[in-house]
Structures are given as structure tokens and as C-alpha cells.
Amino acid sequence: DVKVTQSSxxxxxxxxxKVFLECVQDMDHENxxxxxxxxxxxxxxxxxxxxxxxxxxxxxxxxxxxxREKKERFSLILESASTNQTSMYLCASRxxxxxxxxAFFGQGTRLTVV
Amino acid sequence: AQRVTQPEKLLSVFxxxxxxLKCNYSYSGSxxxxxxxxxxxxxxxxxxxxxxxxxxxxxxxxxxxxxxxxHLKKPFAQEEDSAMYYCALKKGGSEKLVFGxxxxxxxxx
Numbered sequence: 001d002v003k004v005t006q007s008s009x010x011x012x013x014x015x016x017x018k019v020f021l022e023c024v025q026d027m028d029h030e031n032x033x034x035x036x037x038x039x040x041x042x043x044x045x046x047x048x049x050x051x052x053x054x055x056x057x058x059x060x061x062x063x064x065x066x067x068r069e070k071k072e073r074f075s076l077i078l079e080s081a082s083t084n085q086t087s088m089y090l091c092a093s094r095x096x097x098x099x100x101x102x103a104f105f106g107q108g109t110r111l112t113v114v
Numbered sequence: 115a116q117r118v119t120q121p122e123k124l125l126s127v128f129x130x131x132x133x134x135l136k137c138n139y140s141y142s143g144s145x146x147x148x149x150x151x152x153x154x155x156x157x158x159x160x161x162x163x164x165x166x167x168x169x170x171x172x173x174x175x176x177x178x179x180x181x182x183x184x185h186l187k188k189p190f191a192q193e194e195d196s197a198m199y200y201c202a203l204k205k206g207g208s209e210k211l212v213f214g215x216x217x218x219x220x221x222x223x
Contacts, residue, residue, distance in 0.1 A: 042120075042214055043158075043200060043216070045210065048210060048211070056209075059212070092158075094209075100148075100163050100166075102163070103150075108157070
């Protein structure tokens, strides 16, 4: 069973804080993703990584950065948290091969910025 | 740019009624298309993928390249089908996986 584990279920942070969201997968997947999930807006891709130290911007990267120093771990960083970053954050991983493979999701981290 | 459109946000039906959840995509090449489902308080999980051409939990989805659509259908909805459904697209040559805005299906008894 593939496991994608996000370090926190709930986080409350203050405006301006630097926030780290951690995600670990145990199936040696090449690809990892960070999304935010908001009602009415669906899942929006923030960043993804297709290999260690490799990253690409998704559709809404502003205000975020990522780090992938090891294959199994993908971190999302909010450099200076703002209230509009209050959201549910989902991490996912997916093998690089073969094609049409399934993405596996973490349980989500609900971040509230006050 | 690859894009997924789910035109309806909500669908409410009675048990036993047919359902169709619409998904349209914009991508000129050969896409990989998926339907994901999120039941209440559970993780997002794969429901089906276009390449499989199989029925999962009674759901099917056909890729129509001419209409750039990948609609999800079930002839007789069940209460346990109530969930959020997301259509997803991955284009060739990239690992980028994008999702639509989702649709909430409610099946009433």
C-alpha cells in the first residue's frame, strides 16, 4: 500500500510567519506534487517535482517555494504566510513510469493563517 | 496550456437515477485523463483512467477526442456515490497533472 503522509492535519500560523508543510512518500515515486484545495476552485497545482532537486512551477506558485532534497520528501514553504493562504493543502506522489499511472494523495493539511 | 473544465459544481439526484458528470479538456496532443473521487473525510483517490476502459463501481468514462470530453457516467446512482468528483489531465512530455474544479454529487434516498 502506497503511503503519502503529511506531517500535520491542522496548522494555525500567524501572518508573516514562515511555514513549512512536509510530505513523505514510501514508494520511491519520482514525481511529487503540492496542491491547494478550495471550495469552488478545486485543486490548483502550486509546484511539482519530477526528481530530487528538480522542481517546476504549477499554476499558482506565487508566495510559495518548495524543496526536494531527498526522493521521498517534498516540502512546501510559505515564505511569509498571509491570510489568503488559508486553505487545505494536498500532497501527492506518482511514479514516473509507466504512463497513465495513479497519483496517491496524502490526507491533507488544513492551514489557517490568522 | 492544459486545462480541465467541469462546467457544473453540483448535481443532486435520487437513488437509481442516471448520472453524467461532464469534463472537457483543452490539449491538442494525446492526453492522459483520469477521474478522481473524494468521499467525505477520506483522501482523494483514483476512480478510473481513460486507458483502462473499465467500469469501476458502475462508472464508465469515454474519451471523445473530437469533442475533447471525458464525461463520467453511471446508469443507476447509489447513495454511496455521494462525493466530490474531479477530472484530471496529464499531457504528454510533462509530469504536470492538473485538475478541474470538481463537482459535488449528492444521491438522495
